[in-house]
Every structure is written in structure tokens, then in C-alpha cells.
Amino acid sequence: MSKPLDFDAAEQLAMATGDVEPEQLDHDAPVSLPPPGPRYEAVPRAASPAIPEPEGELLEVSVGPHHPSTHGVFRMNVVLDGEKIVQLKPVFGYLHRNHEKLGEQTTYLGNMPYTDRLDYFCSLSNNWAYALAVEKLAGLKVPERAEYIRVITAELTRLVNHSSLVGFLLHDMGTMGTPLMYAFREREKILDAFEALTGARMMCNYHRFGGCRVDLPPGWLDQVRTIVDNFPRFIDEMERLLSENEVLIARTHGVGVLPPELAVNAGVTGPSLRASGINYDLRKVDRYGIYDRFQFRVPLGEKGDVYDRYMMRILEMRESVKILQQALRDIPEGPVIDPKVRLRNFTPPVGEAYGRIEAPKGELGFYLISDGSKKPYRYRIRPPSFINLTVLEDMCRGHTLADAVIILGAVDIVLGEVDR
Amino acid sequence: MIETARNFVGSYYDPARFPTIQYPEERQPLPENSRSFPILIYDGEDPEAGLRCVACKICEKECPPQCIYIVVERDEKGRAKRHPAVFDLDISVCMGCQICVEVCPFDSIKMDVAFEKAGTDRFGRMLLHKQDLARPNEYFHQIHPTEAAQSDERVGKTKKAPKPKPKPAADAAAERQPSRLAA
Numbered sequence: 275m276s277k278p279l280d281f282d283a284a285e286q287l288a289m290a291t292g293d294v295e296p297e298q299l300d301h302d303a304p305v306s307l308p309p310p311g312p313r314y315e316a317v318p319r320a321a322s323p324a325i326p327e328p329e330g331e332l333l334e335v336s337v338g339p340h341h342p343s344t345h346g347v348f349r350m351n352v353v354l355d356g357e358k359i360v361q362l363k364p365v366f367g368y369l370h371r372n373h374e375k376l377g378e379q380t381t382y383l384g385n386m387p388y389t390d391r392l393d394y395f396c397s398l399s400n401n402w403a404y405a406l407a408v409e410k411l412a413g414l415k416v417p418e419r420a421e422y423i424r425v426i427t428a429e430l431t432r433l434v435n436h437s438s439l440v441g442f443l444l445h446d447m448g449t450m451g452t453p454l455m456y457a458f459r460e461r462e463k464i465l466d467a468f469e470a471l472t473g474a475r476m477m478c479n480y481h482r483f484g485g486c487r488v489d490l491p492p493g494w495l496d497q498v499r500t501i502v503d504n505f506p507r508f509i510d511e512m513e514r515l516l517s518e519n520e521v522l523i524a525r526t527h528g529v530g531v532l533p534p535e536l537a538v539n540a541g542v543t544g545p546s547l548r549a550s551g552i553n554y555d556l557r558k559v560d561r562y563g564i565y566d567r568f569q570f571r572v573p574l575g576e577k578g579d580v581y582d583r584y585m586m587r588i589l590e591m592r593e594s595v596k597i598l599q600q601a602l603r604d605i606p607e608g609p610v611i612d613p614k615v616r617l618r619n620f621t622p623p624v625g626e627a628y629g630r631i632e633a634p635k636g637e638l639g640f641y642l643i644s645d646g647s648k649k650p651y652r653y654r655i656r657p658p659s660f661i662n663l664t665v666l667e668d669m670c671r672g673h674t675l676a677d678a679v680i681i682l683g684a685v686d687i688v689l690g691e692v693d694r
Numbered sequence: 695m696i697e698t699a700r701n702f703v704g705s706y707y708d709p710a711r712f713p714t715i716q717y718p719e720e721r722q723p724l725p726e727n728s729r730s731f732p733i734l735i736y737d738g739e740d741p742e743a744g745l746r747c748v749a750c751k752i753c754e755k756e757c758p759p760q761c762i763y764i765v766v767e768r769d770e771k772g773r774a775k776r777h778p779a780v781f782d783l784d785i786s787v788c789m790g791c792q793i794c795v796e797v798c799p800f801d802s803i804k805m806d807v808a809f810e811k812a813g814t815d816r817f818g819r820m821l822l823h824k825q826d827l828a829r830p831n832e833y834f835h836q837i838h839p840t841e842a843a844q845s846d847e848r849v850g851k852t853k854k855a856p857k858p859k860p861k862p863a864a865d866a867a868a869e870r871q872p873s874r875l876a877a
Contacts (some may be wrong), residue, residue, distance in 0.1 A: 354860065379757050381757070383755070383793065384756060384757075384758040384793065385758070387758055387789060387791035388758065389792065411804045452698065456701065459711070459713055462713055466725070469725050470727060471727065471729055472727065473727040473728055473729035473792065473805065474728075474729060475791065479793075487796070488727070490842075491725070491727060504710065507877070511697050511700075514697050515697040515698070589797070617796060617797060618752070618756065618797055619840075640757070
């Protein structure tokens with residue numbers, strides 16, 4: 275990539291090459307702020323280009339909603355010229371459950387179990403993002419131990435999500451389940467830990483406003499330590515099995531390239547954005563919770579193709595293991611919930627708040643407006659899978675339908691979150 | 695290839711590589727915190743008289759999918775007795791979030807661990823009445839020992855001394871916390 279995309283690096287480069295002169299750094303001088311707005315040029319996205327003159331007859335195919343490769347009830351209306359895709363329209367809404375209006379009908383606490391069901395692979399990150407938004411709204415502080423528990427559960431969730439994603443992606447390429455079963459085997463161990471802590475394997479409903487619901491059961495930290503210590507062995511095996519695999523490379527190299535400009539302008543977040551080489555991770559940008567205490571790096575891709583997105587997941591799992599090891603080492607004793615927070619009749623003051631975290635799939639945000647009653651006045655979610663899906667057509671155009679399945683798989687969607 | 699072989703051979707002796715079990719015949723012990731559907735706890739012998747529930751309807755109000763239905767029992771003069779005449783819970787609607795357990799001030803509703811609730815009929819067998827939901831406190835001690843000990847402490851009863859004629863724990867709790875009843 276010839277264009278400097280990482281602005282910090284570009285500034286450092288300018289300083290190093292002497293483009294910025296020290297005299298300019300006069301603190302009394304009026305500060306000339308950069309123009310407001312994004313660091314990247316905001317380009318309105320063009321409508322789908324006109325379909326070029328086909329060689330033969332165009333063929334319209336409706337893939338889904340019950341196709342096994344669409345990861346749920348998702349439909350792609352594809353227009354094919356021979357084998358090449360010239361147009362792709364995602365159709366969704368089959369799993370719409372009215373989540374946002376439902377959230378305005380239930381109490382703040384009553385909506386917590388519904389957030390589990392958004393992205394049902396990562397219920398604990400959803401809990402955290404929602405709790406963060408409500409805590410911002412009500413101005414609550416979270417005890418130290420609860421912050422550590424939140425980091426541990428969220429990073430375990432990331433391991434669950436990324437390992438299953440790698441399995442599913444390879445399954446889409448036709449590996450008939452071997453990597454998927456290996457991934458699910460590891461996921462199973464983490465889900466056992468979730469069940470021991472929260473009582474449920476997937477619908478955890480564990481975080482509360484101002485902390486966590488219960489303290490860790492005895493022996494739980496040792497159980498997680500065993501999982502975390504054995505996890506790098508699984509990643510190594512996965513990498514030896516897959517990363518240099520001929521089929522995987524042939525199917526993914528140069529497929530579904532997402533240019534960084536398009537990724538930024540379309541609002542793509544998460545591993546897909548970082549695979550395009552843009553250094554944006556909310557754990558580093560926002561430093562929500564206690565992420566400023568941990569040493570970890572943000573992996574970045576170069577080309578933004580499916581292989582980079584696959585690799586991003588593998589590398590992020592390694593970084594998550596590092597965070598987990600530090601959190602498990604440092605976790606203090608203490609209370610896990612602020613005792614002043616009332617469970618029933620919880621009424622945050624009038625106001626609005628937006629809480630966001632780096633969920634495994636990207637930026638997950640909850641926007642809440644309170645009118646001082648027991649229920650939110652307005653409740654809105656910024657789901658990462660839904661927004662990452664908007665660039666699907668741009669990535670798929672010119673590839674075959676078999677590639678579109680892989681590109682969709684690498685976007686990492688969960689329809690519970692797309693449709694809500 | 696080597697990795698596949700290692701996993702294949704390893705699955706014969708390494709439990710970390712072969713975690714599956716033959717489910718209906720073989721069962722894994724559930725962790726203590728495991729939860730499935732709510733049950734109602736009673737003290738003593740009689741599931742009707744010993745029921746801790748006082749029909750305060752807090753769980754009915756707080757239940758997110760609204761799967762609980764309670765009717766208060768009344769005496770001849772129409773005054774509310776601290777006892778539910780009807781306590782229905784539709785487990786086809788219940789999502790097992792255990793918010794009812796958290797909000798219950800009388801330690802009456804708790805989570806079960808039995809998860810095999812399949813039925814042949816969509817409506818009848820899924821709607822549980824209070825006699826289906828009632829479980830003795832000893833059962834609660836069996837499934838969640840730590841939580842049951844804490845709950846006994848709160849209810850103010852000793853662990854292994856059910857009195858011959860137990861005063862309903864709910865009443866005892868209600869006397870201690872009259873202000874919560876107003877809610």
C-alpha cells in the first residue's frame with residue numbers, strides 16, 4: 275500500500291524526515307486544528323455500477339435463505355455473467371425479532387437477557403456493551419474485580435468466536451468439518467467454564483449495571499488458566515494445519531479484497547477493517563474498562579483479502595491469550611458489584627449515552643436515551659455484523675459464486691445481530 | 695496430515711482431544727451454578743402449606759418474556775392471603791434468565807437444573823402449575839448447596855431441622871421485611 279494510512283506513523287515519519295520544523299511547535303500560537311471530520315476523505319459511495327454488457331445471458335440466482343453456507347437465514351440475490359458475479363444484493367430480516375422496540379418496553383435490567391440473543395456466539399461481550407452504556411447513563415463505577423472478570427469473559431468470548439469462525443470458514447471451503455470440529459472442541463471447554471460461572475453455556479446473562487452478577491465459583495480461575503495455557507497449542511496446530519495449506523491459499527489469496535478507503539467510508543470495523551491495514555481497535559482507542567493495563571498488540575493486514583481476514587483471527591487469538599494471562603495473573607480480591615445499585619426500580623437520570631466495545635466482530639455500540647423512567651425512551655444498537663455486511667457486494671463483484679460464499683464467511687456475520 | 699494424525703491418535707487416550715460422551719447413557723456432572731427453569735421452594739412436608747411464595751407478584755412484573763402468571767389467594771372476606779392461588783409458569787416462553795430469582799425477596803423462586811423438559815404437546819405439558827413447580831428445600835440443597843445455604847441464612851432457618859409444624863418461611867420473611875411488600 276503506497277498511501278500512508280496510519281496517521282501516527284505518518285506523523286512520526288514527517289518528524290523523522292524533518293518535514294515538521296521545531297519552530298512550528300509554538301504553544302502560545304493559536305492552535306490550528308485539522309478540519310473536523312474523519313481522517314480519511316469521506317467519499318459518498320457510488321450506487322452499484324451499471325452491469326456491463328454480458329457475453330451471454332445474465333443469470334439471477336437467489337442463494338438462501340435456507341442455504342447452509344449463508345450462516346443462518348440470509349439471502350443473496352446474485353446476478354451472474356457466466357460464473358462471475360456482476361451484482362449481489364443481500365436480503366435479510368428473516369430473523370427480525372423487534373429487539374430494539376422490545377428494549378423500550380422492558381426495564382433496563384429486563385433487556386439484559388435479550389442482549390444475549392443478539393450475537394449468540396458472544397453473549398458476554400453483548401452484555402458488557404449494554405452494561406457499559408447503562409453505566410455511562412447512570413454514572414456508575416465498576417469494582418476492580420468485576421472489571422477484571424469482564425475482561426476475562428470478553429476475551430474468552432473472543433477466543434470462542436474466532437476459533438469457530440476459522441472452523442466455519444474452512445467448512446465453507448469444503449473441509450468437511452475437520453477444522454470445525456477441532457475448533458468446537460476448544461470452544462466446548464470455554465463454554466464449560468462459562469456454565470460454571472454464569473449457569474448457562476451461551477445465554478449467559480451475567481453482567482449487571484455496576485459489576486457482575488455473582489462472584490467466581492471456587493476453582494474457576496484455575497479452570498480458565500488451564501484452558502488459556504493449553505490454547506496456544508491449539509492455535510499452533512490450527513496454523514500448521516491450515517495457514518500454509520495449498521487449498522486455503524488458492525481459495526483465499528487475492529479474493530474479496532476490501533480497499534482501506536472503502537472500508538473506512540463504509541464504516542467497517544473489527545478484524546475486517548484491520549485486515550485492510552487500518553489501525554483501529556477500540557481496546558486501544560477508547561481504552562474502555564481496564565484495557566490500558568494490558569500489554570497487547572493489534573495485528574494489521576496488508577492486502578485486505580480473505581486470507582488476511584483469516585490470519586487476523588488467528589493473530590487476535592494469540593493476543594487475547596496474552597491479555598488473558600495478564601488478567602488472570604493480576605485479578606484482585608474484592609466485591610464484584612456496586613452494592614448501591616438497585617436491582618429493581620433502576621431509574622437512570624434523564625440523558626443519553628452511547629457505550630461501545632470492541633466485540634469480536636467489530637464495534638458494538640448501544641445507544642440509550644433515558645427520560646427518567648424505568649424503561650429507556652429510545653434504544654438503538656450499532657451491530658458490527660450488519661454494517662460489515664454492507665460492503666459484501668463490493669468485495670464479491672468479479673468473483674465466482676463459490677468465492678462469494680467464502681467472502682461472506684470471512685465477514686463473520688451472525689444473523690441474530692444483523693436482523694435484531 | 696501430521697496434525698490430523700496426532701488428533702486422531704490422541705483422541706484414543708487424551709481426554710482433551712476427545713471430549714464427547716455417549717449422552718443418554720453417560721452424563722457429565724453439571725456445574726453447581728447450572729440453571730434451566732425456575733422452581734418454587736417449600737419448607738417442611740406439605741408442598742402447599744410450606745410454599746415460600748407470598749404472591750407478591752414481583753417476579754411476574756420483572757419477568758422479561760412475561761411467562762409467570764399469579765393469582766393471589768383470598769379468604770372469605772376477600773382479603774389477600776400471603777399465598778398464591780395460581781402460580782403458572784410457561785416454560786415454552788421462559789428463557790431461563792433467572793431474573794425472577796434475583797428479584798425475589800423471599801428466596802422462594804429458584805433455578806432447577808433439570809433440562810430434559812421435552813413434551814409431546816406444545817401447550818399442555820409446557821404450562822407448569824404450582825404443584826409441578828413446588829420442590830422441597832432439601833432438593834434445593836441437593837442441586838445448589840452453596841446458594842441454598844446462603845438462602846437458608848437469609849430466610850432464618852437452620853439447615854437440617856425442619857420443625858414438626860413449620861411456620862411458613864414466607865410469613866417469617868414477610869414479617870422481617872414489611873416494607874418490601876409494598877412494592
